[in-house]
Amino acid sequence: MSRHADIVAEIPRLRRYARALTGDATRADDLVQDTLERALGKWPLWRPGNLRAWLFAIMHNLFVNQMRSPRVVDYPGDGAIPEMSTRATQTDVLELHDLARSLSLLNVDQREVLLLVGLEALSYEDTARILGVPIGTVMSRLSRGRERLRVLLAGCEPAETHLRVVK
Amino acid sequence: MNIPPISEQELHAYADDRLDAARREKVEAWLANHPDMRQTVAEWRIHNEQLHRCFDPVLDEPVPTRLAEAAIPASRFSLGLAAAIAWLAMGGAIGYQLRGAIPSQGLPPTASLARQAALAHAVFSPEVRHPVEVAAAEEAHLVAWLSKRLGAELKPPHLSGQGFELVGGRLLPGEAGPVAQFMYQDARGQRLTLYVQRDAQDSSETAFRYANESGIGVFYWLDGRFGYALSAEMQKSELLRIATVVHRQLNP
Numbered sequence: 144m145s146r147h148a149d150i151v152a153e154i155p156r157l158r159r160y161a162r163a164l165t166g167d168a169t170r171a172d173d174l175v176q177d178t179l180e181r182a183l184g185k186w187p188l189w190r191p192g193n194l195r196a197w198l199f200a201i202m203h204n205l206f207v208n209q210m211r212s213p214r215v216v217d218y219p220g221d222g223a224i225p226e227m228s229t230r231a232t233q234t235d236v237l238e239l240h241d242l243a244r245s246l247s248l249l250n251v252d253q254r255e256v257l258l259l260v261g262l263e264a265l266s267y268e269d270t271a272r273i274l275g276v277p278i279g280t281v282m283s284r285l286s287r288g289r290e291r292l293r294v295l296l297a298g299c300e301p302a303e304t305h306l307r308v309v310k
Numbered sequence: 311m312n313i314p315p316i317s318e319q320e321l322h323a324y325a326d327d328r329l330d331a332a333r334r335e336k337v338e339a340w341l342a343n344h345p346d347m348r349q350t351v352a353e354w355r356i357h358n359e360q361l362h363r364c365f366d367p368v369l370d371e372p373v374p375t376r377l378a379e380a381a382i383p384a385s386r387f388s389l390g391l392a393a394a395i396a397w398l399a400m401g402g403a404i405g406y407q408l409r410g411a412i413p414s415q416g417l418p419p420t421a422s423l424a425r426q427a428a429l430a431h432a433v434f435s436p437e438v439r440h441p442v443e444v445a446a447a448e449e450a451h452l453v454a455w456l457s458k459r460l461g462a463e464l465k466p467p468h469l470s471g472q473g474f475e476l477v478g479g480r481l482l483p484g485e486a487g488p489v490a491q492f493m494y495q496d497a498r499g500q501r502l503t504l505y506v507q508r509d510a511q512d513s514s515e516t517a518f519r520y521a522n523e524s525g526i527g528v529f530y531w532l533d534g535r536f537g538y539a540l541s542a543e544m545q546k547s548e549l550l551r552i553a554t555v556v557h558r559q560l561n562p
Contacts, residue, residue: 147524148432150381151373158377159368163361172374179380239364242357260326261358262365267328282319289322289354296357 150182153198156263160199163258164206166218166247174209178202193269200273203255210251218247245295253288256281316340321347325354370440373433424530427505427539428523430482430491435501435541442478442493452479456490460508462535466492467504467559472552474502484508500544504556507537518553520546529553533561 157178161171178201185201210217246254259270260281267285271278316337323329324337341348434441444452449466457464459481466476474494482489484507494502521528527549530539538560540553 147381148526149436151378151429151432152436154373154377154381155369155371158371158373159365162368163365172377175377176380179377183381235363239360242360242364258361262361264326267323282322285322286318289357292357293350293353296353 149194150179150198153195154179156195157198157202160258160263161202163246163262164254166243174202174206177205181205196265196269196273199259199263199265200275203273207251217251241296245292248295249288249291253284253291256284257288257292260285321351322354325351326358423505423507423537423539424519424521424528425523426484426489427503427530427541428521428526428528430489430505431503431526431541432524434480434491435493435503441501443480445478446476449476456481459488460490460506462508464490464506467556469494469502469552469555472555473497474552477501500542502540502542502552505539505541508535518550518557520550531557533557
């Protein structure tokens with residue numbers, strides 16, 4: 144397949160990751176656009192291999208640079224959740240809002256690992272390569288990120304689930 | 311029972327389905343005796359599932375035009391391709407609602423037919439989760455639905471003699487209204503798409519034309535009220551052979 148068609152085919156995946164990472168639909172698409180433009184500019188350097196990982200690595204570098212700017216607000220609002228299918232129940236919607244809110248409270252390092260592994264299903268090795276860190280760092284961020292997410296989500300549980308019927 | 315200890319790293323790999331069967335069994339045996347950790351690992355899995363439920367809908371959103379444009383370098387970015395991307399990006403439903411209300415892009419219909427077909431092929435043929443809207447298993451429904459939307463009877467050709475089975479079909483926005491795309495796949499997973507456009511102008515032109523759009527070969531032709539384009543990444547001669555079969559089946 145031609146390289147342009149290959150890149151076009153990766154756009155939905157890049158958008159999904161960017162949405163979960165930034166928490167905002169417009170900012171996510173801006174990040175995807177920057178990534179695509181940077182990828183085309185760097186295309187002469189590209190050697191056949193894992194195109195997806197290469198694009199995610201470009202996105203990671205752009206995102207990290209953005210986050211260094213003091214003007215950037217991480218996870219600005221409620222814009223992360225895509226429109227749910229009509230089949231989604233109210234409970235689903237609430238649960239997913241809790242998830243997005245908890246993601247926003249993770250630090251960026253942990254959020255990236257959690258999303259690359261848990262959402263994008265990338266291997267630990269590819270995740271390490273994308274983030275430019277050793278695999279041990281990926282595993283420790285995954286461990287801490289998961290623990291923190293667990294604690295945050297436990298705190299989001301509606302109060303009635305804590306009530307037990309005492310016989 | 312003497313079960314060797316399991317590292318936390320392996321528990322994560324288990325939750326993420328990264329272990330082979332042998333290791334998975336060992337982890338499961340260990341978890342059976344460690345209910346607290348079993349609960350934690352179950353939660354990790356639930357969180358992965360929730361991430362998918364939360365963000366997978368993004369995969370089905372139409373790709374914004376500006377992003378599709380950003381993936382194509384300016385030198386190769388012709389007006390026709392821009393138009394095709396714009397139409398794809400708008401999404402089927404909107405394109406259909408607006409049919410007839412959009413001025414034509416001022417290109418000869420056959421040339422833009424090949425570009426649009428190639429682009430639709432490029433976007434949908436790599437799809438693993440959603441290659442088609444209606445699967446071939448529901449062929450009667452697929453035929454009835456697409457025929458209704460295109461306003462004329464439409465039947466996907468059968469290409470099993472060429473080694474390709476119908477995967478299914480989808481509806482796309484085209485320049486002059488809805489367009490049907492049928493997708494086929496062979497035993498090696500190679501995909502072939504047939505793009506069927508209801509042409510505004512009645513034409514008796516039946517000549518086969520060939521275009522290579524960024525590596526995707528397209529044979530296209532007009533026939534009566536329809537424009538057809540067959541796209542795949544394969545040798546021109548092989549694609550022509552299949553295009554001939556398609557043409558013959560459509561004109562018995």
